[in-house]
Amino acid sequence: MSRTNRIYRRIATVQICSMLFLAPQSVAQTCTEGTNQPPRFIVSGSYVAFPKYGTRAWFGGQWVTMDSSGVRYVYCDAGPSGQSLYCPTNGGGDYGFTGTQKSAMNTGFANWTSAKTANGSNLSFTQVTTSVYGLSPFAIEIRRMLDVTMGTAAARVITSGWASMDYNNDGTHDEYRIVDAIIEVAYSTSLMTEMMVHEVGHVMGLENCAGCNSTTIMKVPLLSGNPQAPSACDTTQVLTMFP
């Protein structure tokens, strides 16, 4: 066999190996709940998730539909005892976070907005700098966690408002969805994007996954190496809640 033929055969072998080992990555990924996909977050038979953009909810004695801003989020302070959130234009400010921290968390929200078509929710997350009181529902308020007793908590989500959904506009209840949430943050490290992507994952219907590998945003505990954006398998799971 000539030297040229041997080189051609080597090239062909490399090509075949590339097809065998690299090609599967380009086809649809297999998602296995508990391994590379988190479970859905279901409480009393309802998904813990915001409603799909454009659907109407019965809230505060009237039908409300999410406007083009989608879910608004605002950085706030926690007010003194006996008082509510202190948001900008509501007696407070957003001094609990540095600009760098807010920028890192904004990346987390932006990464969820980027996934809105793929995950079927069509939900954008838009930062506002004024109080969301009165704009409610479809809002997330973010503040520092003040609870001194929560030990090593990194963050927590409070599902503050729920609404009855009517998907086919026939005036009857179809299911409950959350329409307001508070995210409290104790974290102050470089993982704030990963942390916020994870917390927003909760309000998009995803539950923690201790046994999962680090490809999913819902892997717990929160570690460096957790992704900063929903994976294909996270997205596939969210899609099942926004048919």
Added chain:
Amino acid sequence: MLRRSVSFLCVASSLLLAQQNSQDNGAPSLLAPEADTVKQYVREARSKAFDVRASFSMLEPVPGRVGNPFVIVDFKEQPELPHEEADTIVIGEVTRVQPFLSSDRKGLYNEYMVKILDSIKARASEVIVPGYTLTLVRQGGTARLPDGRLVKHNIMHDVTPAVGQQYLMFLKYLPGLEAFAYNKLWLIQEGKLKALYTDDLNRARNGQSKYADQPVSEASSVLKIQR
């Protein structure tokens, strides 16, 4: 086949309901103010510390139904024995749990009475010796109100101690509240440590834990050297 499946589901759900009811029946009542042995200014400080600071109440009628707020908490990863962040480390038995309303009456917090069985690390200013009792405080809980209603302040994924159980406890003193917060608990069963937190459970599952299912004396010896 369908009938068998349905009857199995009925039995399973009635068992779950029975379990839920038995837990609810055992829910402690709120303490009458005259029975409270804690100094009034300390009680006020503790109750204020647990204010919900929101326009809604966290108190959910039991059994739970959709429409009420609840909390999902996520923890940071910690070392197996996080001794540096703890100013007090004890082995203790939980003898009593008592729920209280926050001062804004929108939430609950639990006080856990812990009888100290062994003191591993102690704040110089506190009496942390075997035989004494210390108080842990934590947001959340279930309580029976004076009118007989049960309410729950639900914090999902939190690790909470159970009455009658023994734990290795990593604590932090809260001076204003004259009580302790806990950073980590290890359950002690038959003299061995049982993991409770996700990171410890993961390490135990992956065979990377030094202390899970090992005698508590091993962890205790290591901690006494490090203090």
